[in-house]
Amino acid sequence: MDPVTLDIGAMSRFAAKFSKGRPDTDDCWTWTGGKSSDGYGTFWDGERVVGSHRFAFAAMVGPIPEGMCVLHKCDNPPCVRPDHLFLGTHAVNMADKVAKGRANGLKGQDNPAAKLTDAEVLAIIELRREGATQAAVAVAFEIDQTVVSSILLGKRWSHLGVADPSLAGYAKGERVKGAKLNPDSVRQIHLMSENGAGPVAIGRVMGVSESAIRRVLKGECWSHVSRGDRS
Numbered sequence: 001m002d003p004v005t006l007d008i009g010a011m012s013r014f015a016a017k018f019s020k021g022r023p024d025t026d027d028c029w030t031w032t033g034g035k036s037s038d039g040y041g042t043f044w045d046g047e048r049v050v051g052s053h054r055f056a057f058a059a060m061v062g063p064i065p066e067g068m069c070v071l072h073k074c075d076n077p078p079c080v081r082p083d084h085l086f087l088g089t090h091a092v093n094m095a096d097k098v099a100k101g102r103a104n105g106l107k108g109q110d111n112p113a114a115k116l117t118d119a120e121v122l123a124i125i126e127l128r129r130e131g132a133t134q135a136a137v138a139v140a141f142e143i144d145q146t147v148v149s150s151i152l153l154g155k156r157w158s159h160l161g162v163a164d165p166s167l168a169g170y171a172k173g174e175r176v177k178g179a180k181l182n183p184d185s186v187r188q189i190h191l192m193s194e195n196g197a198g199p200v201a202i203g204r205v206m207g208v209s210e211s212a213i214r215r216v217l218k219g220e221c222w223s224h225v226s227r228g229d230r231s
């Protein structure tokens with residue numbers, strides 16, 4: 001399993017790509033961005049394409065130990081609600097999938113030439129638009145990089161009408177590291193805190209000091225930014 005990279009730019013993009021359920025309910029938080037063929041959200045964290053549920057866990061619960069999977073209590077692959085997610089080993093993950101009737105391989109299709117679903121092609125375009133490198137997308141979807149560029153150029157899957165040749169160049173791979181706080185990141189700090197993350201963990205994620213996080217949470221700075229009202 002790939003590690004997840006957290007930075008403010010990625011956190012802000014992530015926060016805009018799911019819808020919370022009704023307040024004070026146990027509703028799932030549904031990923032609204034691109035999805036893989038098996039329904040898991042796909043997200044560009046700035047370094048690689050990761051499952052959005054994995055990013056959600058890393059951002060709002062805590063680090064994912066190496067080799068561990070993030071599983072859903074709610075059995076809803078696009079859900080990114082932190083308290084619906086839990087850690088399990090690969091073996092637990094497979095047993096969980098069997099128990100829930102989802103024991104198929106990730107792709108579930110035999111024909112390599114047609115192994116991308118329409119949903120995946122849309123996800124690829126979206127990831128690229130957000131800055132994912134062609135190489136990272138190719139790795140994530142287990143396809144050759146030339147397939148990625150042929151999708152972007154509209155040489156394949158052109159019937160979807162989503163080709164964008166301007167995306168066929170190479171990404172600069174810019175990342176926002178150590179950036180100062182902004183309204184999006186402040187909302188993210190409150191969201192993480194509401195979900196149980198401590199100031200030390202939040203500070204590490206956001207690349208600012210623990211004391212800065214404490215000041216934000218106490219309302220000593222950035223108090224003009226309303227908390228957690230995106231949905």
Ligand SMILES: [Zn+2]
Pocket residue numbers: 027028029074075076079080081084
């Ligand atoms: Zn859920």
